[in-house]
Amino acid sequence: MNNWSWDVFVDAFPKIIDGLAITLALTIVCYVFALVFGFFWLFIKMIPLNSLRWLVTWMMEFIRSTPPLVQLFFIYFAWPMVPVVGFALDEFTSAVLGLGIHFSTYIAEVYRSGIEVVGKGQWEAAKALNFSKRRKWTKIILPQAIPPTIPMLGNYLIIMFKEVPLASTIGVAGILHIANSYGAQNWTYLEPLTIVAILFLILSYPSAIIINRLEKKMNRRFDKKETLTRSKGATA
Amino acid sequence: MVLIQAIIEIFPDLTKGLAITITVLIGAAFFGYLFAFIAGLCRLSSKLFLRKFTGLYVEIFRGTSLIVQLFWLYYAIPMLFGIELGSNWWAGVIAISLNYGAYMSEIVRGSILAVAKGQSEAAIALNMSRYQRMRFVILPQAIRMMLPEFGNYSIQMLKATSLVSLIGMEDILYHGNIIRSTNLSQAPIVYLLVLVFYFILALPLIFLTRKMESFSKKGVASG
Numbered sequence: 001m002n003n004w005s006w007d008v009f010v011d012a013f014p015k016i017i018d019g020l021a022i023t024l025a026l027t028i029v030c031y032v033f034a035l036v037f038g039f040f041w042l043f044i045k046m047i048p049l050n051s052l053r054w055l056v057t058w059m060m061e062f063i064r065s066t067p068p069l070v071q072l073f074f075i076y077f078a079w080p081m082v083p084v085v086g087f088a089l090d091e092f093t094s095a096v097l098g099l100g101i102h103f104s105t106y107i108a109e110v111y112r113s114g115i116e117v118v119g120k121g122q123w124e125a126a127k128a129l130n131f132s133k134r135r136k137w138t139k140i141i142l143p144q145a146i147p148p149t150i151p152m153l154g155n156y157l158i159i160m161f162k163e164v165p166l167a168s169t170i171g172v173a174g175i176l177h178i179a180n181s182y183g184a185q186n187w188t189y190l191e192p193l194t195i196v197a198i199l200f201l202i203l204s205y206p207s208a209i210i211i212n213r214l215e216k217k218m219n220r221r222f223d224k225k226e227t228l229t230r231s232k233g234a235t236a
Numbered sequence: 237m238v239l240i241q242a243i244i245e246i247f248p249d250l251t252k253g254l255a256i257t258i259t260v261l262i263g264a265a266f267f268g269y270l271f272a273f274i275a276g277l278c279r280l281s282s283k284l285f286l287r288k289f290t291g292l293y294v295e296i297f298r299g300t301s302l303i304v305q306l307f308w309l310y311y312a313i314p315m316l317f318g319i320e321l322g323s324n325w326w327a328g329v330i331a332i333s334l335n336y337g338a339y340m341s342e343i344v345r346g347s348i349l350a351v352a353k354g355q356s357e358a359a360i361a362l363n364m365s366r367y368q369r370m371r372f373v374i375l376p377q378a379i380r381m382m383l384p385e386f387g388n389y390s391i392q393m394l395k396a397t398s399l400v401s402l403i404g405m406e407d408i409l410y411h412g413n414i415i416r417s418t419n420l421s422q423a424p425i426v427y428l429l430v431l432v433f434y435f436i437l438a439l440p441l442i443f444l445t446r447k448m449e450s451f452s453k454k455g456v457a458s459g
Contacts, residue, residue, distance in 0.1 A: 004316065070427060079424070165304060200300040
């Protein structure tokens, strides 16, 4: 432990903290982008055209099973070089697009699983009650589909936060990027990288606990609902 | 025609990185599953210290990002202890396997806990030892539940291997970066090909995962 220097730690700490705003902003913007873009996948898959659905399914599989780092490089380095449609993007926008699109494919799955939770009987009931399409979704499907997805979506926010440092590879000045350049300047990586690790830990661990609680609460609520409907069914 | 020519030019260069990507993946998967089982079983141990210690490991590695861990292992560990990890291959493999081992240990723990309680009670009634209970009754049922998740995580690990290019290993992405830096206008084809390379490597894992999903459901009453 003789190489650890508290002087370097104290010197580097405020500099790295400065990058926290960008890391957090990038996390939020990427996350919102992924949430919105997730709907896009969902809607495009609802179009009743088999060839299109097949194409979209494989596109999502492709995006999901290839490294986000390469996708980031593609958008930042390659997109401006694409003939006709390509144009240059700054680092922040590239990171939002790269990570946002990557995670939107996961988010779309979460939405899908939420809708699948709603039983077939509910859809039939909506039809039997002659509900309009809008009322069916707002009154019956979505109120049941959204709550179980909330903990999952929360989980993805934490995962997103931990993937955001990838953006330092294309030069977004988040905490990891600042720590790396501090290390390169002063030739000491130990303290700055430790600070980054500590910052990630103290931000993501409490959020993980909150999500965990939320999940338990939701599960309890849904168990209750299930027993409620079951007992109702028995008495009817 | 220009496109095809470019692909023919780039393709052999990228295959040079294939060996590194695959060996890192195999190494990371092997140690990752190993760590997952060790940590998962330790968290179910009756020894308080063991439980707390592995709990700490899991929380630290799940709470920070892989890229930070990789840089920490590669740059900071040698400075802290004055030791070298031997090679960047080991740094990459250890970082990925420790990270995903922590995630997968939760799968191991959850699956073992999900085996119905009556099973272990029956095993106790049959006078089986603790080891026998785990080996012959609990684990065979738990592993079935783990398989699909393990498949998913192996795809994640494949994606994670691309990070080793950042610590100077000559994997597919590294070679792609080299070609791009010598010929900027080829960047779109280069990275598209790199993505296709990773996707082709992922395909068997995707199908394996689907197979495991159907396998783990087969002959089991869902409930």
